[in-house]
Amino acid sequence: VGLNDLLDRASQLSDKLHSLSTSLTHDLDTHFPPMGKILMPRPSMCHTAPLQTPNDKDQALKVPESELLSLVRALLVSWNDPLLLLSSEAPTLSYPYNGYIYSKTRELQENSHNLSAGLDRLVHKIGTSSKSLSPLPFRGGDLGSDRNSRLINFYFLLSCFRRDSHKIDSFLKLLRCRAVKQRPEMC
Amino acid sequence: SPPGKPKLTGCRSPEKETFTCWWEPGPDGGLPTSYSLYYRKDNSDTVYECPDYHTAGKNSCFFNKYETSIWVNYNITVMATNALGSSVSDPVDVDVVYIVQPHTPENVTAVVYTDDDDDPFLLARWEPPRKVDTHSGWITLVYELRVKLEKGDTWEEHFAGQQKQFNIFSPRSGEVYMVQVRCKPDHGFWSEWSPISYVKVPDYI
Ligand code: NA
Ligand code: NA
Ligand code: NA
Incomplete structure (x- = not known):
């Protein structure tokens, strides 16, 4: 399989991953306790916040391909454990439709797993970055004990993932366009 | 009387590189009233005032590409002031990636x-x-x-x-x-x- 096809496939998966997390966030929004948003930790408390990433187009365009890919990989791998936590805790949330929430979190996990496999193949094609980036450790082993804080922590994790999946998707789509200079219908 | 509370009505980015926020004035108490927009980015404690009240027209604030970061929350408020006092809008949290709406083709x-x-x-x-x-x-x-x-x-x-x-x-x-x-x-x-x-x-x- 060529580089273009791999990048196409990877960006389809990352697009799906971000859309899923957005739709799950909106689902939860509808029944979220009003105080929840106020009590929720700030985005700078997300476990991946220390990972330095570009935060506008000009910065992103300056990052070499292998480094962007390495960033995408570090972000995605940092979510292995928290995604597992989300799907294992979803069925126990005191929340209407938690069966539905559960199946969506499983879908997030599967997509993330497939994307990881795709990234491994991309690393073979593009090469590894000299700046090696390590995934960030996740220290929140559970969601807490009372029902409100469990819901808030669940929502918080999900909103962190929503932002990170948008980064992953944006970087992969930049890579996709850089790989093919001549594809006017795409880029 | 002092001005009523202004309301931030929304923010939009046409291309994921710049953005604009708009507000509606509250009752002005019958006196000349001025409006200031303040913002704080989530990764900093510094509060800044709107960099450009003109480009996007009345009751708006425009952030050019040097003032726009994405994947960062902007906490935004608008303050209305007249000779008798001032009042502040409810704050709005914005991450530019979630407000992208392009212009027409x-x-x-x-x-x-x-x-x-x-x-x-x-x-x-x-x-x-x-x-x-x-x-x-x-x-x-x-x-x-x-x-x-x-x-x-x-x-x-x-x-x-x-x-x-x-x-x-x-x-x-x-x-x-x-x-x-x-x-x-x-x-x-x-x-x-x-x-x-x-x-x-x-x-x-
Ligand atoms: Na203005
Ligand atoms: Na910028
Ligand atoms: Na988005």
């Missing part, structure tokens, strides 16, 4: 194509909004087209994906069609519909 044209053998068809073409960088992949746009007989009642919608042209087969002989196009970024909101383009089908039956 440009140069929308529709022409009639006729071959000798076949019936004519309509070919609609358009360009992405000028300021959106689809070339680098920073935004990916998909398009939707709608078509209506000028004297008809209902629009017929067609999804064009990433293509910038669309064929409409078997147009009615001698009729005028109206065509509009809109676009949506990979994650964000549909643009408005473009201005109507008209195309006249010659009598061919």
